[in-house]
Amino acid sequence: MSVRNLGHLFAPASVALVGASERPGSLGATLLHNLLAGGFAGEVWPVNPKHAQLGGRRCYASVAELPAAPALAVICTPPATIPAIVRQLGERGCRAALVLSSGLRESGRGLRQAMLDAAQPYLLRVLGPNSAGLLVPGLGLNASVASSGALPGRIAFVSQSGALMVGVLDWARMRGIGFSHFIALGDAADVDLGDVLDYLASDGATSAILLYLQDLRYARKFMSAARAAARSKPVLVLKAGRGGGAASAPAAASESGALARQDDVFDAAIRRAGMLRVDSTEQLFSAAETLAYARPLHGERLAIVSNGAGPGVLARDALASGGGVEADLSDSSCARLDALLAPGWRRGNVVNLRGGALPALYREALEILLQDPGVDAVLAIQSPTAPVASRDVADAIAPLARSASKTLLSCWLGGTAVREARAIASGARLPAFRTPEDAVAGFLQLVHYRRNQNLLMEVPPSMAGTVAPDRAAARALVREALAKGRYLLSDPETKAILRAYGMAVVETRQAVGIEEAVAAAQNIGFPVAVKILTPDVMHKSDFGGVTLDLDSPEGVRAAAARMRRRLAELFPGARFEGYSVQAMVRRTHAHELIAGAALDPVFGPVIVFGQGGVAVEVTQDHAVGLPPLNLVLARDLVDRTRVARLLAGYRNRPAVNMDAVLASLVQVSRMVSDIPELVELDLNPLLADSKGAVVLDARMRLALADRSGSTLDRLAIRPYPRELEQTIDWQGAPLLLRPIRPEDGPAHLAFFDALTPDDVRYRMFVRIRELQPSQLARFTQIDYDREMAFIATRPNAEGVAETLAVGRVVADPDNITAEFAVTVRSDLKGMGLGTIMMRKLIDYCRARGTREIVGEALPQNGRITGMVKKLGFTVTSTGLEGMREMRLVL
Template sequence: MRKHNLQRIFEPRSVAVIGASDRSNSVGYHALHNLLEAGFSGSIFPVNRNHKELLGQRCYASIADISSPIDLVVMAIPAASIPEVMQRCVEAQVGGVLVISAGFGEVGPLGKQLQDEIVALARQAGIPLVGPNCLGIIRPKVGLNASFARSAVRDGRVALVSQSGAFCTALLDAAYSGGRGFSAVASLGATADVGFGEVLDYLSFDPQTQSILLYIEGVVDARAFLSGLRAAARLKPVIVIKPGRHAAGRRAAVTHTGGHAGSDEAFNAALDRAGVVRVNTVNQLLAAANSLSSGIRVRGSRLAIITNGGGPGVMAADHATEQDLPLAELQAETLAQLAKVLPQHWSPTNPIDLLGDADSKRYEQSLKIVLQDSEVDGALVLLSPQGMTDPSACAEGVIVAAQQSRKPVLACWMGLDQVAQGRQLLSKAGIPSFNSPEGGVDGFAYIAAHQRNQEKLMQAPPPLSERAQVDLAEARRVLQEVLDQQCTVLDSVQARAVLEAFRIPVSQCINCTSSEQVQDAAQRLGLPVVLKINSPDITYKSEVGGVRLNVHDMTSLPTLYHEMMAAVKARSPQAQIHGITVERMELRPHAREVMVAIERDPVFGPIIRIGTGGTSMDIYTDSKVALPPLNVFLCEDLIQRTQVERALQRHRHLPEADRAALVEVLKRVSEMACELPELERLVINPLLVDERGVIAVDAWIALSATPVSAAPYSHMAIHPYPQGLASTIFTKDSREFTLRPIRPEDALIEQRFVDNLSAESRYFRFMYGMGQISRAMVARFTQIDYDREMALVVVAADGKPEASMKAVARYVASPESGSCEFALAVADEMQRQGLGLQLMQRLIALAQQRGFSEMRGEVLAQNHKMLRLCRRLGFELKRDPLDGELIQLKRSLTLETS
């Protein structure tokens, strides 16, 4: 693969500053001054027609006057002048543009028009554009400070990416004062062209960046954002801070960035699936960075607290409860061992109070015992500098105990001068140290949250269940019938038909338009029955007198029919009434009422909601959401986060409800969200769940009035696993194999595949000598988004043990729009068997379906077998003008596959 297109922005060899100035209060002055002060070793070209020299540097009247190649252009000129200058940058073939100037989309339609104009110029020329309205880019290791920030920036291992320049400057100042540094700082402003996705993609492979901090005010392209975020989070910890948790803050963020106002619930659900951690304050951001950058990981969330003072221990325990962190229940054996090393009057509880005279030995022995308890996932050790306490010695005791266990240990040495040396010892030993008990609890909470979300990141649900296939054609027929009638809301009968098509159990229902039909329907179904108004315009039927429950008297049905019709027409005179449905009264005394819904977020598309159902739905606001697609693991996680979890459990007179049946409904609803992009909203309420299973007794569906894209799953933020792409292929010697998209669980066979390649095959694939493939690379290769990247593998035929991978081909979307880059590797023993040809033909066909116009690649000149294959596939071959050992490959995807 070629170098990332942002490399010339983050690691330029030359920078031009357009709008450079000698006025110390101007942005142009600070942009040039910062470049010089940071010690940038490349060429610096100030551009200002009014000066011959600026800050000791030769000044140019125009970028066209600079004869040398320009990697990065920094613009600090009025917005109205930028389109003309952007055209000159295109003509000069610059590597990237950074627009610091404001006055674009954030100021209204005219500004948005200017913004669209410069973005169109940049994209047409393949020039990445950062901004506008941003602070700039800082890369300390190369001496690059292309910003107007006043703070110096130390080199470090944490990258900061932010939409807010003000947030950047505040954090940079605090970090410098606290001795912290950054591997890179990117203020993206309006993200009109280069967004979070591209920057995260670059940073995920940056060897200097160990963790990433994000400040986000709004997301423009949810698919690109999540794709980049998930790719980065697979390789290194990512911590997100986002304002706008409430409506007023969201409105301010939209005004600032010009983005879209999605719900905070949906944003949280997206982060859950991305494997990252969200924080709400700057202090929490630093605490999370402190914890996650240490590299320690946890398998659970049960915390043990050890302290030499009761007060701090209680504070930590209270905060753990507020953070939904369970305190570990210490086993009897652990308590017995602690009793041998602690004073007689200690209290055998968690928090474990070592008492005020605790010394180094007591800390070491107690922590060692606690960490051996299988009920403990991690420990927070607190110390207050009391009269008999030696903070430094106690820190050494903690370090000794922590080094003998793989479980995470965090520390809080409270105070300042007396504990400073102890904190230094802990930090040097890799033990995260905090100033307060709450900070320590937060630190552990972030490690636990990161682990939980990493598990969610690993999930790759298929688009449709492998069991009990749904009748997708019937569901689409019903929706199209409604749309053909110029309607966007389904009535009760139509909604139930869609649920039935997806194999969701529904109560039997007959629509009636006369009192006689009502009696006939009740006779067929059997008493007791339920009468409900059938109208696409009425969501809450009981509020307009449109429901009669538990009707036992056949003779009362005509009267009830006429009463309901009159009541509904009086209260909702404009509503279309399709009749009254007669339904069997579901007599399920042990049933719990649950609500399951699909909603459409303006940023992240469809989301799945579950919560308390029935008439209590609007009273108990304990519902939670998740982004589809869902599998069993994700459905279970969603249920566990609501009060539904407790309701399903066995109670005094209630048997345990059928949890698996509810999970199956959530999976089916997820399938509906994936396969029916027309769905604007679905509400199943109530869904009755008991020991006998589930049954939906009412449903409401609304459709989008705008046409949906023909591209599969384009309405979703996360592309589901493309289940339907598996096929059987044969080698030239008639051996049978399966060709399918790669899965996250293929990590082991992917590692074996690469490790077993010969040195020559490995060199031809990666273009450099390498040892064993790292876990990070395995994760990168196997956990893909199936949208901007596709990987096809050849494995043992279905039904046979998949002991090995025989070949793999992949494409990755190029930063320039419309093209993708490919790579292919075939096991040495399987070469010359036709696998490479079949893989590439399928990959090219998928890239065409995805809408790419061109496929590119690079092959070593001595890789003759690969070059022959590429010629056969219709690629144009051209020797790289900068590297004679490389052959550049290019194939138009608008042609028929050869």
């Protein structure tokens, strides 16, 4: 992942057009016209050996003859010429190229790789090939095939479809929507989606990022870039193919594999990254405007004001069908509204002002609702009426969008009559919609975006209640199965691995034959359940392969013999591997759930949860999440299912022990992270009630892992790097140095509270009394692929782990420079902890191949500068208020 030289690509000072032409309809002629007509202030140099002049400008015969190295080269020559042109550009000093030519991938002569090989020695970045181009309206740059340019604005649009580009540009211009950048990725041979997201995340001219995606190739890179970008600005996604992705489901060997459709996995990834997915181009731009204008939501309760009953009811119906929450107006608000409205108005969520509502009445009613503590957002709907101009209503309520602390939305029903009102609202940064349904959809987008953002920011509780897994035992069981050539593990084999992860499983024994099954049943104690073991039939109950409530040896014999006959009759080619004998579990109020894992071709392992039982694929009540999971993410996974409402309890049925359910999901996530050979897992049913959760049936599918045996490359989000843990002796007692975890939030707060005000200022460069929740989440929920924070921790006198010191390092996307910070608890200074943490950071950066470590310190912080000098750092004054720059070349 790299943003190296992308400034030359997206903010060039000069452009060379290689392949410029005058031939009507040619790519070179189109690009030359667009470059010259766009108002680009920098130099534009046409390159074509057949012309002395093009477009009224001197035309150069070759790259070598250009008057200077161009910041950006735009290439539209035949595929076979491109590698040589890229090499010439690199030699000339150019560091960015936009390749619109197509056919490099299809040439079969390795032209695509030859182009990359030519660019690599010069660190020349290539956008394309087969790109439809690039627009930067603020610079007047139109290096694209679009017939018309784009309006300037603060939205960046990134598209994997060149064909969509022209249509969206025309659509956006008609609606007055402007862009900071419009980027067509093309084949993304070099500069890909992750690189562009990294660049735009730190671009001050961009306030929102819109993505049109067709497919993803590098899930880990995308997730890292997307999570980082979504923390700084709204990122909205429109993805083609929502109905597809199920083609691989029939090949799955487990129910979890069949349930984890690719589109569901993509939804889970977008949610985990803190982005928002929409369903249409219009929703994409509408959501961008709404998110840019609306105040941050602090809740999800919507109140509705309308000058007619019909539109208000339509909005309320849309809210209900979309799963939204109506505001419950307080008695105080209703009393204040009584004084404004006609007698007999229905005290409810929809406030009907009646048809002749004057602008002042709109404003007063909205002010009352915006002040109500039971209201989080207000939607104002106005239908044009003869005595009242919509423009006057807009003038009256628009100032509220600026002054209110809550979100205000508006809907202006009609066409020409309300056009001016919409313009007034938009000019006041008040989101304006055309229909009540659209307005409610816009509000629900805010709600979903808020939920996704909360997942990024919420600090999870400690997972102390979950059992520490016996990873060595689980790995031994997996190696044993693979050594025997067994890739689809039986129920008893899978349960042995589950027990290593501390999961409750029903007592189960495997039997080779009928008499062994009888003996197993007698040892377990009647009644028992007997199930036939065959790797070739997923749903054994469909052919009588499962018999419950057997209470005698004779019953076990008869059931086992009957199962064997049925298997031979109905599936003559199926392998018979014996029987599984289980103790019967009777829990009157228990729910049958499914928890499991599957392997997505793009995002790798995913976790599945939902309603279980034999009809699991029919009920289609499940949700998908990306590992690793903590308790917050596990809870979110459960809450996205319909069965979650049943698990909360109803009538005389008590709520299930949710801690046990969440712990089961966390342990499944740990298995996925720890066992690289695991590709599918079913726990169905996972029986849950108020007493806990127990696995009745389980199966696991394995596959040979790569030679490293590492899970890192296959997971879309890097899990906790346990291999970086280190225990040392400090002050006569063991001290654990380890990467920080999201669950360290409470200990991190205590650590911060133990710092003196001066120590906080030395770390933050400003005085801060307390950490905000968003700051705490940012410090503890890190992307281990991009940054690292080590803590020094040990139990206090009460046995509670406390944080004594923190060392943090954040590398640039190219891993050239890493910025460090070290903080030691104020009462422990001078005891060597700072040096210990600094050495840990240096060793980590060396192992990653980072070239240098840098940091800044206030001039008063002589302790840190003295410490790093002893470790080989150079310390210089930057001249900015005496700040000290610390640097170590590795």
